[in-house]
Amino acid sequence: MSSKRILVIGSSGQIGTELVEGLRARFGNEHVVASDIKEPQVEQSGPFVMVDAMDRRGIERIIDKYAITEVYLLAALLSATAEKDPAFAWKLNMESLFIVLELAREGKLKKVYWPSSIAVFGPSTPKDHTPQHTIAEPSTVYGISKQAGEQWCAYYHKRYGVDVRSIRYPGLIGWKSAPGGGTTDYAVHIFHEALKHGRYTSFLGPQSTLPMMYMPDAIRATIDLMEAPAGQVKERTSYNLAGFSFNPEEIAAELRRHVPALVLDYAPDQRQAIADSWPRSIDDSAARTDWGWKPDYDLAAMVDDMVLNLRRELGA
Numbered sequence: 001m002s003s004k005r006i007l008v009i010g011s012s013g014q015i016g017t018e019l020v021e022g023l024r025a026r027f028g029n030e031h032v033v034a035s036d037i038k039e040p041q042v043e044q045s046g047p048f049v050m051v052d053a054m055d056r057r058g059i060e061r062i063i064d065k066y067a068i069t070e071v072y073l074l075a076a077l078l079s080a081t082a083e084k085d086p087a088f089a090w091k092l093n094m095e096s097l098f099i100v101l102e103l104a105r106e107g108k109l110k111k112v113y114w115p116s117s118i119a120v121f122g123p124s125t126p127k128d129h130t131p132q133h134t135i136a137e138p139s140t141v142y143g144i145s146k147q148a149g150e151q152w153c154a155y156y157h158k159r160y161g162v163d164v165r166s167i168r169y170p171g172l173i174g175w176k177s178a179p180g181g182g183t184t185d186y187a188v189h190i191f192h193e194a195l196k197h198g199r200y201t202s203f204l205g206p207q208s209t210l211p212m213m214y215m216p217d218a219i220r221a222t223i224d225l226m227e228a229p230a231g232q233v234k235e236r237t238s239y240n241l242a243g244f245s246f247n248p249e250e251i252a253a254e255l256r257r258h259v260p261a262l263v264l265d266y267a268p269d270q271r272q273a274i275a276d277s278w279p280r281s282i283d284d285s286a287a288r289t290d291w292g293w294k295p296d297y298d299l300a301a302m303v304d305d306m307v308l309n310l311r312r313e314l315g316a
């Protein structure tokens with residue numbers, strides 16, 4: 001067993017739920033401490049502690065008690081929720097990052113993982129095959145917090161030698177956990193509604209093409225990036241990462257292979273403007289070159305696996 005001991009902050013969310021499972025499978029149940037202000041979505045096979053991501057003392061106590069060496073900080077307000085309370089979104093997203101970066105600077109942590117997002121890009125960004133380095137003028141408070149956070153990560157790395165690593169996730173799709181307040185959440189909801197009711201009303205219009213990824217790929221990428229030798233991690237802001245891209249019409253067409261009578265209605269809301277500001281597809285060649293990233297799932301394989309697992313889960 002390794003001496004690695006991991007703390008996941010924000011473990012009850014969409015990514016955290018599956019990441020904790022992935023980390024425990026790889027490093028052992030007792031080596032991964034899950035923490036959140038919310039109860040877990042699934043039964044825990046290792047330690048779980050309630051803590052607020054903005055409570056520095058609380059986090060420090062957990063790090064000391066469990067001899068934590070690495071933190072994965074996932075607590076955040078996502079794009080749609082953040083627009084409802086910009087001030088709180090900024091506070092949570094930035095304060096939690098500073099706490100962890102400072103703990104690492106003080107030598108209490110060997111490594112830090114912090115997620116960024118395609119939300120760092122904005123309306124002036126090239127929309128197709130968006131490069132690793134390009135115009136990034138985000139129009140949401142979530143995007144601004146991620147972009148600023150990326151720069152702080154790079155700063156702590158350069159100035160203090162903090163080993164912090166990051167991925168710009170596209171929309172993430174999985175069956176084990178519920179998404180929480182993002183613009184890409186429709187791509188998860190549509191599966192549940194299609195299998196339960198054969199009908200879904202999309203809050204994004206039919207032509208809203210966005211970059212997406214299946215959760216098993218995202219989890220593997222995250223752990224692979226954290227396990228890569230430090231010298232291979234050249235981007236110290238955050239890595240572009242791509243799976244596949246689709247719009248509501250295209251995902252519905254794929255789903256009709258399993259639910260032929262699926263009816264899709266449209267009622268775009270305020271999330272449409274956020275989607276319109278984001279790229280359609282992402283160039284992830286830097287991640288491929290630097291640490292060997294390659295996705296396993298394309299759109300069709302993701303849909304097949306989602307339907308198989310959700311049918312079993314829902315008894316549908």
Ligand code: SER
Pocket residue numbers: 078079080116117118119142169170171172181182183184185
């Ligand atoms: N999926 C996220 C969101 O929609 C993007 O990071 O907010």
